[in-house]
Amino acid sequence: MSRLSLYPTLLFLFIVSMSFGQKATTSSNAHSDWTQPCEPFRIAGNLYYVGTYDLACYLVTTSQGNIxxxxxxxxxxxxxxxxxxxxxxxxxxxxxxxxxxxxYDHVAAMAAIKKQTGAKMMIHEGDAQVLADGGKSDFALKGKENYFAPVKADRLLHDGDTIRLGETTLVALHHPGHTKGSTSFLLTVKDENRSWKVLIANMPTILPQTRIMGMPAYPKVGEDYKYTLDAMKKLQFDLWVASHASQFDLHDKRKPGDAYNPAVFNDRAEYDAQLDTLTQAYLNRLKTEK
Known part of the structure; x- marks a missing residue:
């Protein structure tokens, strides 16, 4: 059996284990790869990976400062x-x-870094309140273990908004469901040989706590998931990465010390397979909730 044919099954098992892991405990001890060091490296052009082993963080460099x-x-x-x-x-x-x-696994250090750098915080309006109250108003993740230092946004983003710095422009794509303001970003980067259109994707995984048929704090969550799954299937790009390194097989595609090679992230088949699996998970959840 080919690697690709096995992929949907393996991805489903990963999504289930990851989601239930968040439900059972949110401590870094339960996810050692969330704090495990990872070699920073150049992905493509002026886009770099600066995150931990699994929690993906990206640096976009420009002549006027960095993102x-x-x-x-x-x-x-x-x-x-x-x-x-x-x-x-x-x-x-x-x-x-x-x-x-x-x-919290993607924003908990935001307050400290904002204070240290003086950078402007920009986030989709759908997640602005959760960011501002440190996770207390999150519609699905409840409890102190999910809280983080609050941050007030300097700019609220909307679907299709552009973020410009120096010669680089990012387009914010609203992909709600996982959170109300979940956002992917599209940008074009250049290296010595060519330009690359890159998607930083927020894959629409479904937490166990989420009821697709609707929740008091998020009545349209099911509709939003459907929109996001459809919208993400239509995107065009050369390379893609995601919010978690494990979601785009980073550590299979690149080993520490590997030479610069953007082409390893040119994997549309994997992206489509993931969305197919996530779509099936969405449909299965609908059946179980009816």
Whole structure:
């Protein structure tokens, strides 16, 4: 059996285990790969990976300063800084902070990094309140273990909005469901040989706590998931990465010390297979809730 034919089954098992892991416990001890160090590296052009082993954080460099997307857990703030500096960039040059989803595993270090750099925080309006109250108003994840230091956004984003810094422009794509303001980003980066259109995807996984038929704090969650799954299938890009390294098989595609090779992230078949599996998970959830 081919690797691709096995992929939907393996991905489903990963999604289930990851989701139930969040339900059972949210401590970093339960997800050691969330705080495990990872070698920072150049993905393509002026886009770099600066996250932990599984919590993906991205640095976009420009002539007018840099953009940091996601921060991981609170205890990872110093690691993110070290990764940025190991690549030869100044931490103080981070001018804009972005986020793919306002869950503690992607924003808990945001307050500290914002304070240290003075960067402007930009987030989709759907996640702005959750960010501002440190996770207390999240529609699905409840409990102190899911809280984080609150951050007030300097700019609220909407679907299709552009974020410009220097010669780089990112387009914010609203992909709600996992959170109300879940966001993917499209940008074009350039290296010495060519340009690459890159998708930083927030894959629409479904938490066990989420009721697709609707929840008091999020009545349209099912409709939003359907919209997101349909919208993401229509996107066009050259390379793609995601909010978790495990979602795009980072550690199979790249080993520590590997030479610069953007082409390893040119894997449309994997992206489509993941969306097919997530669509089936959505349909299965609908059946169980009826």
């Amino acid at each position: 940091l997307i996601n921060t991981g857990l609170a205890e990872s703030a110093s690691m993110i800084r070290s990764n940025i500096e190991a690549l030869g960039f100044k931490f103080s040059d981070v001018k804009i902070l972005l986020n793919t989803q306002a869950h």
